[in-house]
Amino acid sequence: MSLKSDLEQLKEKGLAQIKTVDSTKVLNDIRVSLLGKKGPITNVLRGMKDLSAEERPQVGSFANEVRDSLTAAIETKKQELQTQLLNEQLSAETIDVTLPGRPVEIGTSHVLTQVQNDIEELFIGMGYQVVDGPEVEEDHYNFEMMNMPKDHPARDMQDTFYITNEVLMRTHTSPVQARTLEKHDFNQGPLKMISPGRVYRRDTDDATHSHQFHQIEGLVVDKHITMADLKGTLEVLAKHVFGADRKIRLRPSYFPFTEPSVEVDVSCFKCGGKGCAVCKYTGWIEVLGAGMVHPNVIENAGIDSKIYGGFAFGLGPDRFAMLKYGIDDIREFYLNDIRFLHQFKVED
Amino acid sequence: MKISYKWLQEYINLNENPDVLADKVSLTGIEVAGVRYPDKGLKKIVVGHVNSIEPHPDSDHLNICQVEVGESEPYQIVCGAPNVAAGQDVIVALPGSRIANNVKIKKSKMRGVESKGMICALQEIGFPDNVVPKEYANGIYVFTEPVKVGEPVFKYLGMDDAILDFDITPNRADTLGMHGTAWEVGAMYHEKPTFKQPELTETNTKAQDLLRVSVENKAVVPGYYLRIVENVQIKPSPMWLQIHLWNAGIRPINNVVDITNYIMLAYGQPMHAFDYDKLTRKEILVRDAKAGEVITSLDGEGHQLDPEDIVITDGVIPTGIAGVMGGLDSEITASSKTVVLEAAVFNGTRIRKTAQRHNLRTDASTRFEKGIDTASVTDALNAAASLLAQLADGAVAQGILVGNDIQPKDAVIAIRLARINHILGTELTLPQVQAIFENLGFGVTISDTDLMTVSVPPRRWDISIEADLVEEVARMYGYDNLPATLPKIAMTPGKFNPQQRFIRRSKTLLQSAGLSEVISYALTTRAKAQQFTMTADTALTKLDWPMTEDHAYLRLNLVSGLLNDIAYNVARNQTDLAIYEQGRAFTKKAGQIRPIEREYLAGAVTGLVSGDNWAQGKQVVDFYYLKGILDTYLADHDYTGDISYVANTDRPELHPGRCADVYVGEQFVGFIGQVHPATAKAYAIPETYVFQLDLSTLLALPTTTLVSQSAPKYPATSRDIAVLLPDTVTNAQVEAIIKRRGGQHLQNIHLFDVYAGKNIEAGHKSLAYSLTFQNPEATLTESEINEQMTHIIAYLTETLHAEIR
Numbered sequence A: 001m002s003l004k005s006d007l008e009q010l011k012e013k014g015l016a017q018i019k020t021v022d023s024t025k026v027l028n029d030i031r032v033s034l035l036g037k038k039g040p041i042t043n044v045l046r047g048m049k050d051l052s053a054e055e056r057p058q059v060g061s062f063a064n065e066v067r068d069s070l071t072a073a074i075e076t077k078k079q080e081l082q083t084q085l086l087n088e089q090l091s092a093e094t095i096d097v098t099l100p101g102r103p104v105e106i107g108t109s110h111v112l113t114q115v116q117n118d119i120e121e122l123f124i125g126m127g128y129q130v131v132d133g134p135e136v137e138e139d140h141y142n143f144e145m146m147n148m149p150k151d152h153p154a155r156d157m158q159d160t161f162y163i164t165n166e167v168l169m170r171t172h173t174s175p176v177q178a179r180t181l182e183k184h185d186f187n188q189g190p191l192k193m194i195s196p197g198r199v200y201r202r203d204t205d206d207a208t209h210s211h212q213f214h215q216i217e218g219l220v221v222d223k224h225i226t227m228a229d230l231k232g233t234l235e236v237l238a239k240h241v242f243g244a245d246r247k248i249r250l251r252p253s254y255f256p257f258t259e260p261s262v263e264v265d266v267s268c269f270k271c272g273g274k275g276c277a278v279c280k281y282t283g284w285i286e287v288l289g290a291g292m293v294h295p296n297v298i299e300n301a302g303i304d305s306k307i308y309g310g311f312a313f314g315l316g317p318d319r320f321a322m323l324k325y326g327i328d329d330i331r332e333f334y335l336n337d338i339r340f341l342h343q344f345k346v347e348d
Numbered sequence B: 001m002k003i004s005y006k007w008l009q010e011y012i013n014l015n016e017n018p019d020v021l022a023d024k025v026s027l028t029g030i031e032v033a034g035v036r037y038p039d040k041g042l043k044k045i046v047v048g049h050v051n052s053i054e055p056h057p058d059s060d061h062l063n064i065c066q067v068e069v070g071e072s073e074p075y076q077i078v079c080g081a082p083n084v085a086a087g088q089d090v091i092v093a094l095p096g097s098r099i100a101n102n103v104k105i106k107k108s109k110m111r112g113v114e115s116k117g118m119i120c121a122l123q124e125i126g127f128p129d130n131v132v133p134k135e136y137a138n139g140i141y142v143f144t145e146p147v148k149v150g151e152p153v154f155k156y157l158g159m160d161d162a163i164l165d166f167d168i169t170p171n172r173a174d175t176l177g178m179h180g181t182a183w184e185v186g187a188m189y190h191e192k193p194t195f196k197q198p199e200l201t202e203t204n205t206k207a208q209d210l211l212r213v214s215v216e217n218k219a220v221v222p223g224y225y226l227r228i229v230e231n232v233q234i235k236p237s238p239m240w241l242q243i244h245l246w247n248a249g250i251r252p253i254n255n256v257v258d259i260t261n262y263i264m265l266a267y268g269q270p271m272h273a274f275d276y277d278k279l280t281r282k283e284i285l286v287r288d289a290k291a292g293e294v295i296t297s298l299d300g301e302g303h304q305l306d307p308e309d310i311v312i313t314d315g316v317i318p319t320g321i322a323g324v325m326g327g328l329d330s331e332i333t334a335s336s337k338t339v340v341l342e343a344a345v346f347n348g349t350r351i352r353k354t355a356q357r358h359n360l361r362t363d364a365s366t367r368f369e370k371g372i373d374t375a376s377v378t379d380a381l382n383a384a385a386s387l388l389a390q391l392a393d394g395a396v397a398q399g400i401l402v403g404n405d406i407q408p409k410d411a412v413i414a415i416r417l418a419r420i421n422h423i424l425g426t427e428l429t430l431p432q433v434q435a436i437f438e439n440l441g442f443g444v445t446i447s448d449t450d451l452m453t454v455s456v457p458p459r460r461w462d463i464s465i466e467a468d469l470v471e472e473v474a475r476m477y478g479y480d481n482l483p484a485t486l487p488k489i490a491m492t493p494g495k496f497n498p499q500q501r502f503i504r505r506s507k508t509l510l511q512s513a514g515l516s517e518v519i520s521y522a523l524t525t526r527a528k529a530q531q532f533t534m535t536a537d538t539a540l541t542k543l544d545w546p547m548t549e550d551h552a553y554l555r556l557n558l559v560s561g562l563l564n565d566i567a568y569n570v571a572r573n574q575t576d577l578a579i580y581e582q583g584r585a586f587t588k589k590a591g592q593i594r595p596i597e598r599e600y601l602a603g604a605v606t607g608l609v610s611g612d613n614w615a616q617g618k619q620v621v622d623f624y625y626l627k628g629i630l631d632t633y634l635a636d637h638d639y640t641g642d643i644s645y646v647a648n649t650d651r652p653e654l655h656p657g658r659c660a661d662v663y664v665g666e667q668f669v670g671f672i673g674q675v676h677p678a679t680a681k682a683y684a685i686p687e688t689y690v691f692q693l694d695l696s697t698l699l700a701l702p703t704t705t706l707v708s709q710s711a712p713k714y715p716a717t718s719r720d721i722a723v724l725l726p727d728t729v730t731n732a733q734v735e736a737i738i739k740r741r742g743g744q745h746l747q748n749i750h751l752f753d754v755y756a757g758k759n760i761e762a763g764h765k766s767l768a769y770s771l772t773f774q775n776p777e778a779t780l781t782e783s784e785i786n787e788q789m790t791h792i793i794a795y796l797t798e799t800l801h802a803e804i805r
């Protein structure tokens, strides 16, 4: 039984040796010396040919057992050493995570674009199309189609930059509606559109006036569009832009292209309606104008106003942005001070 | 229009808090900008009677007055007003009182003499300067009618009132008169107003014997009426009349002028009075002015008349500008005896243009241009004549002189209840709607179940079609009561069109690359409008009548706006800038009127990309920084044409050695370059790089349709090659040759080094490329690649005299 006890001894010694190893290199040497082709276990297995047929399988299986347990011990130790090594390396690689990151600049979208995009997406979601049109317009579309013939007093309300007697800088985006209405085929369904863009008025630039500003006008025309639909649509808009708790209020007004015409107030988003400086202590803030499309505007586009009608509204992204962010000078939008622009990071 | 609450109460039964009334009016009809209470904040201001006055011993202008104020003893008050006199009833602010602007009055000593309070001018108790009668403008106010000493002054001066400031839209000129306003307010409270038409007694003198009247151009003077009042005594108006005027914001002058103003305020009918004795020809001829005619208006201004003006003449010479202002020559003065009263209807557009032309916007012209009640013209004239008899002892001559007689007609509009509900989305009943119309003073007859025939009096000339009646119903029913619904109509797809998507994507890309969006003015100076142009169509579009030369021309480029923005920021010490604008350039061929509006995209960078920091040195913007952004932007679109940059030395605003035109295939799409130092200097900006693209062109270019391909199965192989070249040879030339000789498996050319200087022959540079070869079908062999490299090298050597290193 000397072979078996040799193996026994080999195992004890080997395991003890493995336990104390502290480098992978030494561990590898031990592995080679114990389990290698010239190692003692191989020797034992070679010596088995001298054993009897009964002994051979017993010693053989014991030898395998010893080899397996040594292999396992080496493997465990190896893992242990590697983990230790890795930990040492990681520890040496420690950095100051509070140093600033390498700068990556991202540009901002202009706040007026943000307001405009927000409103465009709202209406796209409600099945409207967004229609662009010329900024240099014909008097015909800017005024006459909108129920403001040449001598109409309302033209005084909109001081106009004329280029010639018949060509001008559009004073509102309504001419886009006139152009679209004129072309629209109602057999293809109702007309639901908004027209955003730059508009121009003959004004002296100051804190509340700008010769260039923006408008978004909306128009819905079909066989049965009601003023209640207008109210509901504006409620959706007001809640979307100014907050879910907002209420709206319509007041009679006058525009040549709508009848009835209303001004729309939204309950003050600063004070909730109790009264504050923003709402001039009224609880309400005027945000847009709207109304039912004047029959003349419908007829001017070659459509029968007895069958078709609808609503229209117009709002100013400049005013919306001023209200929403407490901006008190409209010129800020067009002077483009980078510190002003960079405040508006999030498009929501 | 300033609306006196008390005046309204003369016509309707009204018991509403004025603030509440103001809110209601705002929500039903006309925006009320504010409510003013004239006596608000004032206290202890009473009527005093001046018993005696004596000069202050130590002053040359102060008087010591003994003033009865209803106490047991008179108060001694020192007064500096030049017009103070014994026997006057005056306004006294007692010690402890508050006068205008919250000023507190205390017992005091004036130059050693005790003074218990103050005798007040109207301004001191809150009257605006422009309504104080001229005789009291520079002194204390003196009551002219019996008042009770010691009583608060407010009721005597009409200050116990509320003044509502109506902000009237152009269509609601009916409320430019108190009668119209009473109808409007009455309708809200279901109160029918009552107006007393004063009685008129005429003398036996026939007006037509005194004056002839005729209207030449009847089309623009649809109504023209005169009355003549003789033996008029010019004097101040009674208090009630003065109060009505000053609460409406009009200064009392004398009884004749005041009456015309009062009638205008009451009826909304402008009135004019002129002196009969100053008419040389005893004739009134109303006609269009003649070119070259002149007139001096009541305010003393001279006017060159225009043939589009309407004038009142004495048959030959103009005596007034019709509907706008009377002439100085026929003015009512203290000595006037016989007064001609005029009530007329003039064409609104003509009056508006005349008022504009002569810069003479008056209460009268405003009313004529906005429209008056054609049914009450003669009522107003008769009321004025009656008041002249009553308040100026005048004798009204018999009959009205008619130059043109207007025939006022109701507007008759048929409308069905169903139509109203169809438009409003309501379920109103016939009685509800009928009541609204009747409250407004409209006649209603009903037939065929729900068909209403509505008669609208001329007072509401703004109503002529169905939609106008719908508005009346909507506002009187109340917009708050309207349901809120969404349109119940066929579904329509909502989506952005290709151009809108393209523009949105463009903005996102540039922002991701660090550029911030700006919005500049499209109107600019002549010089800036025509810089950085990209087409041959560079005719300028100029405003006919610009506000300033800074914004007089439409831009042909976006870059000049960006440079303005950079200058603005640099002047404020913001020197590291990366900005872009997306907007329109207005190009035009010579002779065209309307420009073509092209969508452009432009960017500008200056200063540092990033400053010095612990991790890396500062990075300064340069041509290639901006070009990299442009490369990325253009690569996003997969154009079928190749993108190429061609040096251009001829763009006047750009550095001749650092400027390239950008092409997609054969199509010019824009440029990139450094702003010419001279241009930069003119803008006061540092070294700046810019690009500008024509998005309208880019959008129209063909793009490849993507067909997905699997990732390559066979490995790619790369070879490096360095070539020594004369400086004049460009990278583009080298790459073109490599591409041409690289064979079908050349996948990519990557320039990884550019070197000149040490160890390189002067006037030469070394370019080093890494070439990647790949065959999707098989692994490329060494010899296949070698063969291609040999071709490339041979060709580079041959055509560019390159030396392979």
Ligand SMILES: [Zn+2]
Binding pocket: A268, A269, A270, A271, A272, A273, A274, A275, A276, A277, A278, A279, A280, A281, A283, A284
């Ligand atoms: Zn508020």
